[in-house]
Amino acid sequence: MYSPWFSALISGIVAALAMAAGSAIQLIGSRTPEPLPVAYIVVATAIAALVTGVFVLIAVRSGLLLARCRQLPVRFALITAAVNIVALGVLGITPVQTHAIKLDMPSAQGTHVGIPLSFWLMIVGGLLVPVLVAYLAGRIAGRIAGGRGNAA
Numbered sequence: 229m230y231s232p233w234f235s236a237l238i239s240g241i242v243a244a245l246a247m248a249a250g251s252a253i254q255l256i257g258s259r260t261p262e263p264l265p266v267a268y269i270v271v272a273t274a275i276a277a278l279v280t281g282v283f284v285l286i287a288v289r290s291g292l293l294l295a296r297c298r299q300l301p302v303r304f305a306l307i308t309a310a311v312n313i314v315a316l317g318v319l320g321i322t323p324v325q326t327h328a329i330k331l332d333m334p335s336a337q338g339t340h341v342g343i344p345l346s347f348w349l350m351i352v353g354g355l356l357v358p359v360l361v362a363y364l365a366g367r368i369a370g371r372i373a374g375g376r377g378n379a380a
Contacts, residue, residue, distance in 0.1 A: 239305075243313060287355070287362070319354050
């Protein structure tokens with residue numbers, strides 16, 4: 229049984245490692261006239277991984293606190309981390325029509341090009357998915373534990 233803090237730490241570390249791997253692969257494979265310096269790749273990857281890890285840690289901890297979960301079995305801690313990575317990965321690779329694409333499209337009106345709604349929905353989803361996954365894992369773990377004092 230893991231505490232909510234340790235369960236959130238597991239999710240944060242897994243998210244940071246996934247982000248580091250994804251960022252490093254993307255930066256190494258980028259096509260620029262001059263190759264990117266190794267220091268830039270390392271620093272950019274480390275910053276992105278740290279921010280992602282801390283965000284997921286806080287979001288999972290918040291979800292477990294909302295579920296009033298005091299202890300989480302190992303399998304639920306690992307399932308929470310895995311589901312968060314898959315869900316955030318899907319949100320991260322979803323294509324968004326950027327302003328550059330919209331500027332190339334012929335427009336019937338001379339209106340201002342705004343940020344698409346799908347972009348805002350992905351941001352909100354990315355912020356809420358880890359909280360919701362942790363909340364559901366905490367509630368299910370509490371139901372399974374029954375009367376052992378896992379959930380209030």
